[in-house]
Amino acid sequence: MKILNEASTLIKENIRDYGMYIALFVIMVTFNMMTNGVFMSSRNISNLLDSAGYIAVLAVGMTLVIVIRHIDLSVGYVAGFLGAIAAILLMQQGLPVYIVIPIILLLGIVIGLMNGFLIAQLGIPAFVASLAGMLIFRGALLQVTEGTGTIIVQNAAFNALGNGFIPSLGQILDRHLLTLIVGGIGIIFYIYSELRTRHDKMKYNFEVVSIGILALKLAFVSTIIGYITWVLAGYNGFSWTLMIVLFVTIVYHFISNRTVLGRQIYAVGSNPEAAHLSGINVKKVTYLVMASMSMLAALSGILYTARLQSATTTAGMLFELDAIAAAYVGGVSSAGGVGKVTGAIIGAIVMASLTNGMNLLGVGISYQYMIRGGVLAGAVIFDVLTRKKGK
Amino acid sequence: MAKTILEMHNITKTFPGVKALSNVNFKVEEGEIHFLVGENGAGKSTLMKVLSGVYPYGEYDGDIVYQGKVQQFNKINDSVDVGIAIIYQELALFPDLPVYENIYLGNEVKQNGVINWNQTIVKAKEMLKKVNLKVNPEVLIKDLGVGKQQLIEIAKALSKDVKLLILDEPTAALNEDDSENLLELIKELKKQGITCIMISHKLKEVVAIADKATVLRDGETICTLDAKKGEINERTIIKNMVGREMNNIYPERENKKIGDTILELHNWSAYDSQLGRHVVKDANLHLRKGEIIGIAGLMGAGRTELALSMFGNPKQYKLTGDLIVNQQKRNFKHTSDAIKEGMAYVTEDRKGNGLFLLQNITNNVSAAKLKGIANSGIINDNEEIKVAEHYKKSLHIKASSIEQMVGKLSGGNQQKVSLGKWLFAGPNILILDEPTRGIDVGAKFEIYSVMNELIDQGLSIIMISSELGEVLGMSDRVYVMAEGEIKGELSGEEADQEKIMELATQ
Ligand SMILES: Nc1ncnc2c1ncn2[C@@H]1O[C@H](COP(=O)(O)OP(=O)(O)OP(=O)(O)O)[C@@H](O)[C@H]1O
Numbered sequence A: 001m002k003i004l005n006e007a008s009t010l011i012k013e014n015i016r017d018y019g020m021y022i023a024l025f026v027i028m029v030t031f032n033m034m035t036n037g038v039f040m041s042s043r044n045i046s047n048l049l050d051s052a053g054y055i056a057v058l059a060v061g062m063t064l065v066i067v068i069r070h071i072d073l074s075v076g077y078v079a080g081f082l083g084a085i086a087a088i089l090l091m092q093q094g095l096p097v098y099i100v101i102p103i104i105l106l107l108g109i110v111i112g113l114m115n116g117f118l119i120a121q122l123g124i125p126a127f128v129a130s131l132a133g134m135l136i137f138r139g140a141l142l143q144v145t146e147g148t149g150t151i152i153v154q155n156a157a158f159n160a161l162g163n164g165f166i167p168s169l170g171q172i173l174d175r176h177l178l179t180l181i182v183g184g185i186g187i188i189f190y191i192y193s194e195l196r197t198r199h200d201k202m203k204y205n206f207e208v209v210s211i212g213i214l215a216l217k218l219a220f221v222s223t224i225i226g227y228i229t230w231v232l233a234g235y236n237g238f239s240w241t242l243m244i245v246l247f248v249t250i251v252y253h254f255i256s257n258r259t260v261l262g263r264q265i266y267a268v269g270s271n272p273e274a275a276h277l278s279g280i281n282v283k284k285v286t287y288l289v290m291a292s293m294s295m296l297a298a299l300s301g302i303l304y305t306a307r308l309q310s311a312t313t314t315a316g317m318l319f320e321l322d323a324i325a326a327a328y329v330g331g332v333s334s335a336g337g338v339g340k341v342t343g344a345i346i347g348a349i350v351m352a353s354l355t356n357g358m359n360l361l362g363v364g365i366s367y368q369y370m371i372r373g374g375v376l377a378g379a380v381i382f383d384v385l386t387r388k389k390g391k
Numbered sequence B: 001m002a003k004t005i006l007e008m009h010n011i012t013k014t015f016p017g018v019k020a021l022s023n024v025n026f027k028v029e030e031g032e033i034h035f036l037v038g039e040n041g042a043g044k045s046t047l048m049k050v051l052s053g054v055y056p057y058g059e060y061d062g063d064i065v066y067q068g069k070v071q072q073f074n075k076i077n078d079s080v081d082v083g084i085a086i087i088y089q090e091l092a093l094f095p096d097l098p099v100y101e102n103i104y105l106g107n108e109v110k111q112n113g114v115i116n117w118n119q120t121i122v123k124a125k126e127m128l129k130k131v132n133l134k135v136n137p138e139v140l141i142k143d144l145g146v147g148k149q150q151l152i153e154i155a156k157a158l159s160k161d162v163k164l165l166i167l168d169e170p171t172a173a174l175n176e177d178d179s180e181n182l183l184e185l186i187k188e189l190k191k192q193g194i195t196c197i198m199i200s201h202k203l204k205e206v207v208a209i210a211d212k213a214t215v216l217r218d219g220e221t222i223c224t225l226d227a228k229k230g231e232i233n234e235r236t237i238i239k240n241m242v243g244r245e246m247n248n249i250y251p252e253r254e255n256k257k258i259g260d261t262i263l264e265l266h267n268w269s270a271y272d273s274q275l276g277r278h279v280v281k282d283a284n285l286h287l288r289k290g291e292i293i294g295i296a297g298l299m300g301a302g303r304t305e306l307a308l309s310m311f312g313n314p315k316q317y318k319l320t321g322d323l324i325v326n327q328q329k330r331n332f333k334h335t336s337d338a339i340k341e342g343m344a345y346v347t348e349d350r351k352g353n354g355l356f357l358l359q360n361i362t363n364n365v366s367a368a369k370l371k372g373i374a375n376s377g378i379i380n381d382n383e384e385i386k387v388a389e390h391y392k393k394s395l396h397i398k399a400s401s402i403e404q405m406v407g408k409l410s411g412g413n414q415q416k417v418s419l420g421k422w423l424f425a426g427p428n429i430l431i432l433d434e435p436t437r438g439i440d441v442g443a444k445f446e447i448y449s450v451m452n453e454l455i456d457q458g459l460s461i462i463m464i465s466s467e468l469g470e471v472l473g474m475s476d477r478v479y480v481m482a483e484g485e486i487k488g489e490l491s492g493e494e495a496d497q498e499k500i501m502e503l504a505t506q
């Protein structure tokens, strides 16, 4: 009984944080029932996560951009353009993958610094500056693909980033071994870090949740990680895309939550003037966030090109809007200073699940747009309503 | 026997984790000036928000009886409709709109659904006359001083046919002249039959014009004092507010040990290229270790600008002259440079540029010295919590926990968080800009005591203040500013009210 009480107050207090997870859960279960289990099949989940990858990395960057009260509309065509450049470097210049990828990421950073210059240094509104960038890179994409049209990428290593899976090392119980191992390590790492946090808190004599609740939480999250791992191991295992997205998420989650830089980003978002007077370099933070955004756009371009195994003339179209939608579904606030990286990932998966599920059900594209629009509006309404009640 | 216009019965209002009001009873007679006093966080603003419908019927317990009828306001307009108008602690004007539009915003002068602007201007002029304000109704709000803005808020209330006017700390941001002006106006309105409820931490005002004063403490009504019975004097009010006798408003400082000069300005000027004029002209001043210097002057004298120009120049003024800190000439490029040299600046505008309102106390306190809670760039959350708990306790910050969002603290407690943030930064030169604005007597005393402690530890303080009492009570030396210039320097002994005002209005 006591545990139940504690759990229910915990959920009530953190409804905003848990809301998305609950929504995702409901969406998945519903689609699974409607499709008689096809939705949660190994193959479909694998497919779904891969298709969310190139938007998810954008959503992570976009969340931080929105946190500091800006926006970046150029990311879609930056991704498209840099994806095309990657294809050109690989196919026409014959450069190896391990040189092309750093070059592309670096180009992304340079583009981001230029955005930062316009926004932080010259004080141009981000909406306008990035709208200009959007037009410029759309043109640039057309320019570089003009002569050739679609550029087919015939490079197995590169294409694996969008289509390939981590090696198996053997099968066990008919499942993908390395995937199980990685999943297992993930669970152990998760449990370790939760226990460590608790231990640290006790060292400071702070209040901690009861052992019962902690066990419940650990069991719950571990089950979910375990289940997804198990499902994916039944098909081809973890994809490279998934590994990359996970890596990006962990790094960004760490930076935004646990570092001085992260704090500075949220401080600038909450109140730029107060941040400045507190000795935080607002310009520097803006540069960094914009640079990170475009670097992730470059990564998104790589993932997308690899997935299609080609660079097309329309690559990147509307990516920015999908990323912004994912960020908002994930709980970012345009008033600044609020929003989580993990939320953005969940947001991206929610949106991808909707598309995927509705495709499986054969819902017409016209309805798909309307429903996704409705979900976006619903998520923001939920956010606004729960915020009013916050502490 | 005067008629009772308002009675609030057993009002209880809780927020998650705090009971802001518990069974408060409050009674106001028609035509009186009734003050609501109490410590920071006592629940004064909350009570008035309940009354005006900000917290609608159903979100609180208890009854509001206004003009003999039980009222159930569901929104602010419901209270406006029956003649209740509230002017909040933070002004709610639109800086980029002209005076007349502001006065009639939300209450437009319409003919067949279309706004008649000419009529609006004519009517706005009438309202301005009622508040004795001589400004052109077509000027923009942002071009007026705070004192005038406050009067425009009142004009706005009058335009709605107000019977009960509520003012939440109207004089907190005003200098003495403007305050006096406002109080005169309130007395004028009283003659016209308007009832007025005022919240204030300036007890002098209460003594000067109150008919009654109700004291709240920790969300409960303590008593209602009556001027006719001679109960309204500072001593009685304070005793009821804090629950004990307080003999001094300014704590004694025992051993003054004043050391070497640690900050100097020579012919220091700051040119604001947006305004196209000098905001600081040819200032010369010095500050010694272990010393409090007061900077007095009227609103707009350039005191905040002077502080900012020294503190890393965030407004990007063009600076000339020398700034010498710790025996070296400095050319700070950023506020962080000034912080590194041990400077700290507690702003006068805590909501605007002091605090992160959507973040909790913890994150606010650590903001100016994130390195202090981090190891090679990685934050130690627990260390941070410890720091926040420390300042919550030592500064007596009233909050449900350090997790509470700063935006939801009462005004005075926000000020303490702002101060805590800078104390954690560990400065040796502390610039306090209106440090006790909106703070109750008890907390003022605490802040003054903290200042004295800091001085004993060898810090130096520059205190900008519009409250002459505080300048005189706390400073070792006083500089008086007007029009961006330092008009004079007075030693603690020779400084008095007349001399300061003479220099300030020169
Ligand atoms: N929206 C809110 N959410 C949570 N707590 C609140 C909220 N508004 C006020 N409180 C709490 O209610 C209490 C009373 O606050 P209130 O603003 O009424 O104080 P006050 O008497 O006006 O103080 P001050 O003189 O500092 O302005 C405080 O403890 C405050 O933290």
Ligand SMILES: [Mg+2]
Residues within 6 Å of the ligand: B044, B045, B046, B089, B168, B410, B411
């Ligand atoms: Mg208040």
